[in-house]
Amino acid sequence: MENTSIIKIEHLTKSFPMGKSKFTALKGINLTFGEGEFAGLVGPSGSGKTTLLNIVGSLDVPSSGEAKVLGESIGSLTAKGAARLRKEKLGFIFQSYNLLAVHNVFENVEFPLLLLKYTAAERKKMVMEALDWVGLTDKVKSKPPQLSGGECQRVAIARAMVKKPSIVLADEPTANLDAANSHNILQTMVKLNEELKTTFLFATHDEKVINYLRRKIFLKDGNVDQDEISTN
Amino acid sequence: MKLAIKLAYRNLIGAGLRTWLNVIVLSFSFVVIIWMKGIMVGWDHQAKTDMKNWEIGGGQYWQENYDPFDPFTLSESHAAIPVSLNDEITNGEIVPSLIVSGTIYPQGRMQSVAIVGMNPHQSIFMLPTEKLDTTTSAIPAIIGSVSSRNLKLNVGDYVTIRWRNVNGMFDATEVVITGIFSCNVPSVDVGKIYIPLEKLREMMSLKGEATILTFREEQSERPEITGWSYKNTATLTQSVDELIQTKTVGQSIFYAILLLLAMLAIFDTQVLSIFRRQKEIGTYIALGYTRREVVGLFTVEGAMHSILAAIVSAIYGLPFLIWMAKSGWTMPIEASEFGMAMAQTLYPVYSAGLVISTVLIIVLVTTVVSYWPSRKIAKMNPTEALRGKLQ
Structure with a gap:
């Protein structure tokens, strides 16, 4: 399944200014991800996993080296180009869901489709399909404050998946969920990965997530410490 | 733009009381400014008509x-x-x-x-x-x-x-x-x-x-x-024009204060919004907006207060303005002692130009005031915004 390379990271370094000095979060990372992978960047806080995820998500740029996502070099993308990449090809799932609080479930999931200028009928069909994947078709009118944490994260997954992106980037998606909800969410993501061939890239240090990953990249102090591929 | 308007509308309606408080303050400005301008136009019209009828003819x-x-x-x-x-x-x-x-x-x-x-x-x-x-x-x-x-x-x-x-x-x-x-x-x-x-x-x-x-x-x-x-009549009514002009300047200060209060509320809301809605801003960017587009969205959102205010003004202001035009505004002072042609009861006159220009000025000022704090978004780091870490 994981044959075509869709993310290619070469000698990637990312530094942040800290007062008069610099803090290097990523130190010459080399990684490649293929289509349909279910992989995770694993490591403690400060290991650089979120930084790497943000660069892959074109929310940040490398200080040096290169990150190519779906053939686009992140460092040389314009703001418009990066926005287009995120809009068309990438889906995001965040630790704290980041749902639009004043919009209901339907509107939250519909949002990426609005940006892609689908017609109202197309949007409705696609939103209902995405909500069906996550089992929330009965909550279309509910607003995020009326939902449980697990339901919010399922809405976030539906929002990330509704446009059928090539890559979904999930940053600590289960950090705010209990064990039962975490497993439920992860099973949904595994199912979508298998059915839609979407590449999932996680940033996590949660054991529950790690157990579901088919590929685990352990980061330590900005370096790749281990790159494990499960055989099952 | 269509999308920004749609989203801005959803956000404003979703924000509930905060939106409506701003809208009501702004709509009050709309109604008072149109009413006061109407009084001035009505006064000018009445003073000149009275002068023609009683003193200067044609x-x-x-x-x-x-x-x-x-x-x-x-x-x-x-x-x-x-x-x-x-x-x-x-x-x-x-x-x-x-x-x-x-x-x-x-x-x-x-x-x-x-x-x-x-x-x-x-x-x-x-x-x-x-x-x-x-x-x-x-x-x-x-x-x-x-x-x-x-x-x-x-x-x-x-x-x-x-x-x-x-x-x-x-x-x-x-x-x-x-x-x-x-x-x-x-x-x-x-x-x-x-x-x-x-x-x-x-x-x-x-x-x-x-x-x-x-x-x-x-x-x-x-x-x-x-x-x-x-x-000619223009020469003979020049003193009315001059006095109305003087009064208009004085009133403009009052309009400015009214607008300033309304704009302060909008500005404050925008600043608070940008601070409180950092995650939302980050989310918009993550979902495919550029920072410029988010600035546009927040500006439209702020400016839309004035559109909603115009609608709200029409709901309660229109009957009030029509009633005032019919029943007039009785002056609290003895009009005969005012020094120029002035009826004890003034009947405001509202022209389409007066209403449209007032609406346009308020919409324009609201847009500028909304844009001002929104520019901060253009400098935001989206990864920090997503985590709501900006101060």
Whole structure:
């Protein structure tokens, strides 16, 4: 399944200014991800996993080296180009869901489709399909404050998946969920990965997530410490 | 843009009370500004109409020495009516009036007045001059209600007037008040007493002479006549324009304060929004917006307050403004003491231009005020915004 390379990271370094000095979060990372992978960047806080995820998500740029996502070099993308990449090809799932609080479930999931200028009928069909994947078709009118944490994260997954992106980037998606909800969410993501061939890239240090990953990249102090591929 | 409007609308409606508080404050500004501007337009319109109806008609010829602000010129401000105007006078299209300086003695008191000779059959002015066409033991006279109050004179009262004729001789006679009129133009009422023109000419030995010749219809241009100067209505109402202009400047300060309060609320909301909604901003960027587009969204959101305010204003303001236009606004002060033509009740006049320009100005100012704090988004780091870590 994981044959075509869709993310290619070469000698990637990312530094942040800290007062008069610099803090290097990523130190010459080399990684490649293929289509349909279910992989995770694993490591403690400060290991650089979120930084790497943000660069892959074109929310940040490398200080040096290169990150190519779906053939686009992140460092040389314009703001418009990066926005287009995120809009068309990438889906995001965040630790704290980041749902639009004043919009209901339907509107939250519909949002990426609005940006892609689908017609109202197309949007409705696609939103209902995405909500069906996550089992929330009965909550279309509910607003995020009326939902449980697990339901919010399922809405976030539906929002990330509704446009059928090539890559979904999930940053600590289960950090705010209990064990039962975490497993439920992860099973949904595994199912979508298998059915839609979407590449999932996680940033996590949660054991529950790690157990579901088919590929685990352990980061330590900005370096790749281990790159494990499960055989099952 | 369509999407920004759609999202901004959802966000505003979703924000609930915060949105509606801003909208109500802003709508209050809309209604008050339109109402006050309407009052000024109505006042201007009413003052000019009243002046035309009571004082200036469609324009005037003034005897060249006449200066309404200098009573000492009155003794020299008369001349024979030009022959070329006789036909118009006969047809009633021009009304001559003679003004002389005099003194009135009500209840033994002495007061200066301008004695105005007016044809009792004139129909250009709204003055009830027909009340001068009566046979009485004394000369019939009409006065305004303010003069009546000040001089303590009522219909049927006799009073002595004194004047100086062309030979410099003082003379006096009695007049009887045959009519009291109510008029919004102070210069027609205060300090003036109207008697029949021919009687005044007789008293002054000024047969066939006049001080002012007033036209019925608006005259775009009149030929030059030696010894007379032509004044069109624009010149004659210039003082109204100047006073309205002065009042408008004063009111503009009030509008500015009103707008400032409303804008302060919008600005505050925008600043708070940008601080509180960092994660949302980050999410918009993660989902495919550029930072510029998010700035646009927040600007549209802020500006949309003014659109909602215009709608809310229409809901409660329209009935109020229509009611005011019908029932008018009664002045809290004695209008006759204001110094210019002013009715006790002013009727606001709202033109489409007035409403549209007010709406456009408020929308424009709101947009600028909304954009100002939103520019901060353009400098935000989306990864930090996503975590709500910006200070």
